Amino acid sequence: MQKLSLQEEEAMQLIWGNKGGFVKELLDRMPEPKVPYTTLASTLKNLERKAFVKSVKYANAYRYEPVITEEEYKRGFMNGFVSEYFRNSYKELVSFFAKEEKISAKELKEIIKMIDEQDKE
Numbered sequence: 001m002q003k004l005s006l007q008e009e010e011a012m013q014l015i016w017g018n019k020g021g022f023v024k025e026l027l028d029r030m031p032e033p034k035v036p037y038t039t040l041a042s043t044l045k046n047l048e049r050k051a052f053v054k055s056v057k058y059a060n061a062y063r064y065e066p067v068i069t070e071e072e073y074k075r076g077f078m079n080g081f082v083s084e085y086f087r088n089s090y091k092e093l094v095s096f097f098a099k100e101e102k103i104s105a106k107e108l109k110e111i112i113k114m115i116d117e118q119d120k121e
Contacts (some may be wrong), residue, residue: 001076002050011043012066014074015053020065022058047098 004012014026023041027034035043044064047053052073055062086092094111097103 001073003077003080004047004050004052007039007043008047008050008052008082011040011047012052012070014049015064015066016070020053022061022063024065028070043112 004115010030011026014029015021018026018029021029023037023044026044027037030040044053045056048055048064051067053064054067055056055064057063082090082093086096089101094103094108
């Protein structure tokens with residue numbers, strides 16, 4: 001899966017959160033500071049070219065709708081991230097955060113509990 005720029009990710013967050021929209025609608029829902037209309041329109045065209053969104057024409061305007069879900073993007077992004085930076089090892093990822101003190105022993109225990117409960121299903 002292609003990695004998105006920060007600007008593209010922000011646009012996708014708007015699209016996922018609003019289940020699509022016209023450029024003006026998305027711009028109105030964007031937090032401050034807002035990008036110019038043409039910048040958002042260009043970003044949406046790039047996302048369409050990358051097959052993250054599709055455009056549906058209504059009269060003389062296009063409504064952009066997500067092609068992939070936020071969950072699909074997260075899964076693809078994390079798989080690529082772990083592969084690139086942690087030799088495809090989630091164990092190394094968790095170890096890194098533990099060493100950097102970004103995750104506590106209590107949180108690790110909660111994660112283990114979640115995994116155990118998932119295995120029981």
